[in-house]
Amino acid sequence: MTDPAPRSPASPPPLLRLTGLVKEFSVARGWGRSDRLRALDGVSLEIPRGETLGLVGESGSGKTTLGRCILRLTQPDSGAVEFDGIDVLGLDPPALRQFRRRMQIVFQDPFGSLNPRMTIGKAVREPMEIHRLGELAELDQRVDALLGEVGLDQSFRPRYPHELSGGQRQRVGIARALAVEPEFLILDEPVSALDVSVQAQVLTLLRDLQQRRGLTYLFVAHDLAVVRQVATRVAVMYLGRIVERGTVNDLYAAPQHPYTAALLSAVPHPDPTAQRDRTVLAGDAPSALHVPSGCVFHPRCPHIEKDERCRQEVPALRTVGRGTVACHHAGNRG
């Protein structure tokens, strides 16, 4: 199930490489019985340094679990996480603690992830204290600098999260993540809780920070239109598997997996004159408790060539054209 993505020999090694990640959870059913929920089913990915990978999928596709496995907030059952040549899953606790400085996460709900009784200044300062970065005396200066970098100013230091708007809170979440000077950020739906007019502010900030600090992002989102604005490459997940990978340009212009195509066609378009061929997928959102046989997408797949093979045989991720796709029928459409 593992598949090393093809790279040209000239390209530098990726900052992050995931190989065949598998994670199962056990879900209690009562009476001492339990079901197995396969959240990740052999996920392999690479992110080159300084790039943004957009990870797209609907709820239950495993994208959040993937982020947690990278940070080792969740221990995967098998597979490998390699960060800058380091085997992350093999780190012992003290080494892991040191290592965590290098990757941070920004959550969707900035209100839920900030301590309501901690001032903004203290919230941004805390990670530096934990990781013992810098002299105590200069920390306040660093807090001010960080607040400035995310578009706030030092007047926010004594304030509490409830006094801030959603966009301002998300800026604090970003400042907090940047406090330990990481190289890699997992952005887990960072703008989906924000209003449209504010979303754009935060996306612009993230792009500027990436350019200024040379950051690498894993941008987890369900909104394809948002991902397109920030990512260079995209991976589409469905029921714990990557079903398609490619550059933003290729994947949006010519999606090869029927699920990617359906996702794109489902995005509401702010233009009433746009005449589009809409593919509305039948069937319910899938459940990782009842993973279909063969291609996990086959019960909802609208592809005209859907056949017995789709129901029986799991399609491997393979290179088709300039992208990578897990569909038996990709590439032979005429």
Added chain:
Amino acid sequence: MSMSPVLSVRNLTTTFATVDGTARAVDDVSFDLHAGETLALVGESGSGKTVTALSILRLIPTPPGLIASTAQVQFEGTDLTRLRERDLRHVRGAGIGIVFQEPMASLNPVLTIGLQVAETVRAHERVTRKAAWARAIEMLHLVGIPDLEQRARAYPHELSGGQCQRVMIAIALVCRPRVLIADEPTTALDVTIQAQILELLTALQREFGTAMLLITHNLGIAAGIADRVAVMYGGRIVEIAPTPELFADPKHPYTRGLLEAAPRLDGPATPTPAIPGAVPPATAWPAGCRFHPRCSKAWERCRTEPALLDVGPERTARCWLVADDNGSES
């Protein structure tokens, strides 16, 4: 659309007493909803769109909420703001159906879904249990619940979010109301399920001839299914126009800003231009035009508030830039 409206809202003002003072969540809102049409009420959080919807059916908790006595909500010849609670209960559900954002939270967790639909029929019509159940099954079939025999006896927690929203739609439409209020009906759902639910809503609306007041923050959804769009900001309607005209030529700078900020699949693959600042709290709307502190076109005159000005047939906008005597902008 010259026929008389099915729902006519005039001077709706809803305030809430808060520790920070009085919040004017909805401030002097007027609009008409015509038979069979879809009017989208578009705005960001805090713009007053949900409070507008709830105020129509008097679902505002009082106190702290209060609907000003100047408000009128005309529905089928009666003013809902003056109606006795008992009579109003027959309007809710039978005359005006409502679908909320969180289907899981709106259904009763201890009743089967078939019973919840049947209960709605029994609340409004004098029918036997058996007849009500038959109507429920028919309606659940119409909204596309699969394996009906089993599913009708299922509890909400056994259903997915999309199926729960289908049940909510069944409850809202089973008595064939003339008006459906849909408050962010797909916001909690995944994008492929959202497409299904929107398709279902428009199909049923066409079949039953229901007028729909669609509340959404998503301009794409409004563009896809609304006949007309009303844009709200700061508790006020700032622009109303037929959908094609609003998207082709937005008159209010806020509408324009929202459209430019909306992420889209065409256009440049870079972050869209944002509107600077944030929506102020409803306890402290700025004086004058409520958008002027965030507006790039603001000038002296914006310190006093314009009325909704006519900018074409069936189009109004609340902005001095479109005033006849202004002349600086066509």
